[in-house]
Amino acid sequence: MHDEQVTDFEPADETALSALPHSGEHEVETTLRPRKLAEFIGQPRVREQLELVLASARKRGVPPDHVLLSGPPGLGKTSLAMIIAAELDATLRVTSGPALERAGDLAAMLSNLAEGDVLFIDEIHRIARPAEEMLYLAMEDFRVDVVVGKGPGATSIPLEIAPFTLVGATTRSGSLTGPLRDRFGFTGQMEFYHPEELELVVGRAATILDITVDEDAGAEIARRSRGTPRIANRLLRRVRDYAEVRANGEASKEVVRAALEVYDVDELGLDRLDRAVLSALVRSFGGGPVGVSTLAVAVGEEPSTVEEVCEPYLVRAGMLARTPRGRVATATAWEHLGLRPPAGTAAEPSLFD
Numbered sequence: 100m101h102d103e104q105v106t107d108f109e110p111a112d113e114t115a116l117s118a119l120p121h122s123g124e125h126e127v128e129t130t131l132r133p134r135k136l137a138e139f140i141g142q143p144r145v146r147e148q149l150e151l152v153l154a155s156a157r158k159r160g161v162p163p164d165h166v167l168l169s170g171p172p173g174l175g176k177t178s179l180a181m182i183i184a185a186e187l188d189a190t191l192r193v194t195s196g197p198a199l200e201r202a203g204d205l206a207a208m209l210s211n212l213a214e215g216d217v218l219f220i221d222e223i224h225r226i227a228r229p230a231e232e233m234l235y236l237a238m239e240d241f242r243v244d245v246v247v248g249k250g251p252g253a254t255s256i257p258l259e260i261a262p263f264t265l266v267g268a269t270t271r272s273g274s275l276t277g278p279l280r281d282r283f284g285f286t287g288q289m290e291f292y293h294p295e296e297l298e299l300v301v302g303r304a305a306t307i308l309d310i311t312v313d314e315d316a317g318a319e320i321a322r323r324s325r326g327t328p329r330i331a332n333r334l335l336r337r338v339r340d341y342a343e344v345r346a347n348g349e350a351s352k353e354v355v356r357a358a359l360e361v362y363d364v365d366e367l368g369l370d371r372l373d374r375a376v377l378s379a380l381v382r383s384f385g386g387g388p389v390g391v392s393t394l395a396v397a398v399g400e401e402p403s404t405v406e407e408v409c410e411p412y413l414v415r416a417g418m419l420a421r422t423p424r425g426r427v428a429t430a431t432a433w434e435h436l437g438l439r440p441p442a443g444t445a446a447e448p449s450l451f452d
């Protein structure tokens with residue numbers, strides 16, 4: 100099965116802290132994916148809601164409502180899509196928004212579905228308009244209208260499709276059109292994971308990969324993983340490499356620190372670009388407010404990179420606030436850079452509280 104993630108930031112950013120999968124990680128990610136809802140760590144709200152949706156559908160013997168999973172990369176959307184199919188004992192069909200360029204691509208996919216199948220559309224916000232419009236009717240009435248011919252002679256042939264469940268995943272629910280969003284019966288909003296939850300993710304992966312990490316080491320990896328299981332699992336493997344070469348294979352807290360120093364991952368999981376953004380915000384703009392484009396120019400990056408790669412985590416870590424007048428550094432940001440925040444600097448809630 101393939102579940103490649105296509106994003107707007109190509110070529111893929113392969114730094115240790117990228118939340119997107121690296122090109123060689125497909126196999127290990129597959130090995131580490133939770134298979135059942137009970138194995139899925141964290142996201143208590145989404146998990147409980149999904150449990151109810153699935154249990155009720157099973158009881159009534161009908162395919163459950165269509166499910167939209169929304170949130171930053173690496174938080175478990177693809178894993179949950181697979182879990183939904185597994186929990187329903189259903190066949191999973193996988194495609195992605197960018198692969199559905201023409202309505203015909205989607206019609207082919209839909210007409211091949213069997214009753215009860217789960218159709219997973221990754222990056223669903225990137226679906227082309229004609230395919231999206233076809234999807235409306237398919238989601239609502241399990242029917243599509245296939246247009247044959249062109250101009251005045253064109254006819255539309257209705258085509259029945261088997262009742263199915265659509266699972267859509269998106270990193271940008273904001274760019275989904277209203278009509279598409281409205282046709283999902285359930286939306287799971289995925290949140291960044293707390294360090295204690297990531298400790299469980301690391302512990303689970305260490306067992307599967309047969310890596311020895313003590314408790315302190317696991318906690319240290321978790322704290323530096325930007326609230327993201329994909330990153331936690333990757334840092335664990337980098338620590339394993341380091342431990343094998345320089346520390347007899349045993350990962351202690353000191354080994355974690357030394358290993359992650361090599362990969363430029365700081366104590367709160369910030370990388371070079373995050374620190375550059377914070378440093379510009381604090382040192383060049385007095386802590387803000389400053390517009391995101393100005394900030395991006397100051398660090399030599401595209402505004403979209405700053406906005407979509409750096410900011411979501413900086414906001415969740417309580418270091419940066421987005422205000423109507425621009426970006427503002429919080430007290431935590433000043434302190435993280437070893438500086439004293441000016442009087443009146445706001446503190447923001449953080450994943451680490």
Ligand SMILES: Nc1ncnc2c1ncn2[C@@H]1O[C@H](COP(=O)(O)OP(=O)(O)O)[C@@H](O)[C@H]1O
Binds near residue numbers: 173329
């Ligand atoms: N809740 C979780 N528990 C354990 N591992 C997880 C969890 N969520 C994600 N992972 C791990 O992170 C990796 C990336 O998850 P994935 O579902 O591909 O994220 P997304 O589709 O949101 O980018 C998976 O291979 C899996 O190993």
Ligand SMILES: [Mg+2]
Binds near residue numbers: 104178268
């Ligand atoms: Mg995915």
